[in-house]
Amino acid sequence: MATYKLFYFPMRGAVEPVRLLFAHKEIKYEDIRLAGEDWQKEKPNTPFGVMPVLEEDGKKLGGSTVILRYLGEKHGLAGSNAWDNAHLANISDFMMDFGNELVKVHYEKDETRKQELQKRLAEEVIPKYFGKLNELTASTGYLCCGRLTWPDLQLYCVLDYVLKGHPEVLSNFSGLASLRKNIEADANISKWIKERPQTEQ
Numbered sequence: 001m002a003t004y005k006l007f008y009f010p011m012r013g014a015v016e017p018v019r020l021l022f023a024h025k026e027i028k029y030e031d032i033r034l035a036g037e038d039w040q041k042e043k044p045n046t047p048f049g050v051m052p053v054l055e056e057d058g059k060k061l062g063g064s065t066v067i068l069r070y071l072g073e074k075h076g077l078a079g080s081n082a083w084d085n086a087h088l089a090n091i092s093d094f095m096m097d098f099g100n101e102l103v104k105v106h107y108e109k110d111e112t113r114k115q116e117l118q119k120r121l122a123e124e125v126i127p128k129y130f131g132k133l134n135e136l137t138a139s140t141g142y143l144c145c146g147r148l149t150w151p152d153l154q155l156y157c158v159l160d161y162v163l164k165g166h167p168e169v170l171s172n173f174s175g176l177a178s179l180r181k182n183i184e185a186d187a188n189i190s191k192w193i194k195e196r197p198q199t200e201q
């Protein structure tokens with residue numbers, strides 16, 4: 001088995017789906033959380049000066065989705081053929097577009113503008129993205145292939161974030177509620193969720 005180190009900030013953020021994958025597959029790794037000076041010291045050693053970074057047997061790979069996809073493909077959470085794999089990447093991209101919408105609202109400093117963005121998020125953005133993702137998960141509670149694949153872990157983390165601001169949102173999206181239930185039914189993942197460091201994001 002390869003030796004893994006995962007470098008990220010002290011938060012769940014964009015890398016939490018990777019941690020869920022490691023938990024699900026019971027893969028040992030060093031969960032290295034860097035901030036401030038420690039991050040500045042490590043920055044020049046990273047491929048593109050940003051985190052997350054996965055180190056596998058001394059080789060370094062960046063990009064939160066790239067890392068998740070790589071590990072998913074290596075450890076049995078990919079599709080069954082090239083078409084399904086392209087479909088999974090497409091769904092993941094779609095979720096990244098949604099993530100960018102969430103980031104816009106999260107970091108808006110102007111209070112009036114923030115309220116406008118929050119209204120748009122609730123009335124237009126969430127229904128648009130959740131509607132599509134719900135269609136995909138409606139029949140099996142998974143995004144593709146009738147089983148767990150790597151973008152399901154991304155979706156779980158997105159739901160986690162949205163539920164904090166919109167606790168009732170899943171009552172209109174039964175497929176997404178099933179996906180959440182399916183992921184939390186995994187004993188290794190639920191153990192990680194209980195025991196992981198408590199951070200705000």
Ligand SMILES: N[C@@H](CCC(=O)N[C@@H](CS)C(=O)NCC(=O)O)C(=O)O
Nearest residue numbers: 014043049050051052062063064065
């Ligand atoms: N698209 C990349 C973004 C990586 C990125 O921009 N990371 C930022 C945090 S979200 C970072 O490391 N910033 C610290 C810095 O630039 O010093 C990914 O998802 O991995």
